[in-house]
Amino acid sequence: MTVSNDLAYAEELDAQDTCAHFRERFLIEDDDLIYMDGNSLGRLPYATVDQSADLVRQQWGSRLIRSWNEGWFTAPERIGAKIASLIGAQADEVIVADSTSVNLFKLVVAALRFQVGRSQIVTDDLNFPSDLYILQGAIDMLDKQHQLQVVPSVDGIDGPVADLRARLDEQTALLTLSHTVFKSGYMYDMAALTSAAHDAGALVLWDLSHSVGAVPVDLNAANVDLAIGCTYKYLNGGPGAPAFLYIRRDLQERLINPLTGWMGQQNLFGFDLKYQPAPGLRRFLTGTPPVVSLSLIEPGVDLLREAGIEQLRAKSLRQSSYLIDLWEAELEPLGFTLKSPREQAYRGSHISLGHAEGLRIDLALINDMHVLPDFRAPDNIRLGITPLYTTYRDIHQTVQRLKHIVVERLYERYPTEAPIVT
Template sequence: MTISTDLAYADRLDAQDDLGHFRDRFMIAEDELIYMDGNSLGRLPMAATELATDMIHQQWGTRLIRSWNEGWFTAPERIGAKIAHLIGAHEDEVIVAESTSINLFKLVMAALRLQSGRAHILTDDLNFPSDLYILQGVIELLDKQHQLEIMPSADGVYGPVSALQARLSEQTALLTLSHTVFKSGYLYDMAALTAAAHDAGSLVLWDLSHSVGAVPVDLHAANADLAIGCTYKYLNGGPGAPAFLYVRRDLQEKLLNPLSGWMGQRDLFDFKLDYQPAPGLRRFLTGTPPMMSLALIEPGVELLLEAGIDKLRAKSLRQSNYLIQLWQRELEPLGFTLKTPREAQQRGSHVSLGHQEGLRIDLALINDMQVLPDFRAPDNIRLGITPLYTTYRDIYQTVLRLKAIVTERLYEKYSTDAPIVT
């Protein structure tokens, strides 16, 4: 795509966008604000505000406990089944439960139990740190009977594919990676790495948090074993919304939830004193779901299904390519580096730009330029492209405002002390 650097060109691209009308389905409270952080927290779907009102006044206020038999109890499976269509899974292989970290803990513990006799856990240093914290905690809990190996990326952008494949062995119990890397947006070849792990007898667990809703995922085609993911990024499910987990059908009866709880009990209203896991994926539920936040995931998922993940991916790639070309023309001469793969097939839906003054530039962008990105140490300014509502005008204006911050040295008034949330 050959680009022009004027605003009229961006507006022409927006006029030609057949997904552009979906932006009207989200709350846009500040017309002048450019939101480039949907890869951290998605915008609020208008349908979710209507559902929230109904949840409070009708389902909770009027129907009270009767609502458990009117859709609440089956919501984890119902919403999970819809997410399944976005990630290439059967409807009965995905369920919404607890948080991403808790789901990771449950599946890692279950996988290691199934892989008894193997002590090696393999990941990379591009994985989300909280995933590593869970792995480290599991090892402590299991009396340090397992070893975690973290393979380094050579450049902090691309995954160490060859090194990971070389380290797989008959001792590897589990390979676990982020499908889309949170800093650089690097996208792993799920099928190739899963096949390599299976050749070594290892299970594979994928974190889909930065993929689901933005990148086509086909868990079946990759023969993936396990996966987790959050719902508050590209799924637009709301802050702290419950996460989801995936377990391939043939593994469901072989794996046990280490957090055995009431919602995962076979006959939960028999109130038997001995735990018996429910059949299928419901065994991976633990506590009573938080119905308000759980229910509000559904409108965002339905918007994505309506738009179609392939169309969303095509737009995402066009927009990220547009952003990268603008970076090369306008920002690279000012010291900005591209910290995201140029290759479309290896790129998720956010673009990271590095700069030695990255933090202070980020603060100026937020406070002076009405652009909301996020920042990841040491120097990554992440620009999230969420095709349901990100416009080409948003991208164009973001690049010009980044340029102005540096050329006018607006960042110099800011401290290098990072805020709590970046």
């Protein structure tokens, strides 16, 4: 790709962008603020503002408890069905419930109990650490009958595909990975690894938190068993919004939810003292859904469905390639390294740049340059490309401001201690 470093070129690309009008659907109060962290927390859609007003004033304020029969009770399935259309699943294979970690715990324990006689869990060291904490806790709860094999990445960027395949054998109960890696943005070939795991008799669980709403996912085509994902990144569901889980239809009534609760009971208003699981995926609900935060997921999902994930992916790839070319021309000579894959087929929708002064550069970018990225130790500055609202101008200006920080040594104003949230 031939790239011009001029701002005029970036603005020309924006003028040609067929997705550009979706930016107007988000609340953007400060036009000078460049937001490059939609891979961590998505922007607020205007439709969500309207939804929240109706939810509080009308549904809760006027309709009161009647709203349970007017959409609240079925929201986990209704919104789950919409998410299913973004990840290549059937409408009855996705439901919204709990947090990403709780959903992962439920599916991991269910899978391990189902895989009688198999004792190994395989993952990699690129997986989100919280996922590994859940795996460790599940092993402890199941009386340490399972072992966790964490396969290392050679370079900290690319998934160790060959080594993962080599670990799959007759003792493997579960292979679980992040489809798009949270630091580097490396994206696994879902179908190929799922097939390899199935050949060994293992179940597969994918974490889609950095994929859903950003890259095309086809769970059914890959014959995926289980998946989980969050809704507050590319789905723009709001901070701490409930997550979703996927179970392939033929497994739903063969797996047992380890956190049985009222909402997963077959006849929840029969108030029987003995638990009987509800049919289908609803058996993997546990407690009463948080209606307010759950409902606010829907407008962001609707926006993605309207835009079309294939169109958004095409823009994302064009923008990430543009960013990589700008890095090569402007930032590599200043000591920045590329810590994301160059090959598009293995790249999600965020780009990581490394620098020896990464933390302090990140702080200068936020406090002096009016750019919001995020930082992941030891040296990763993550730049999230969210094609619903990220512009080419945003990318160009981010690179120029990074350059300015290093050339003028603005980062020297900042301490080496990281704030609580980076």
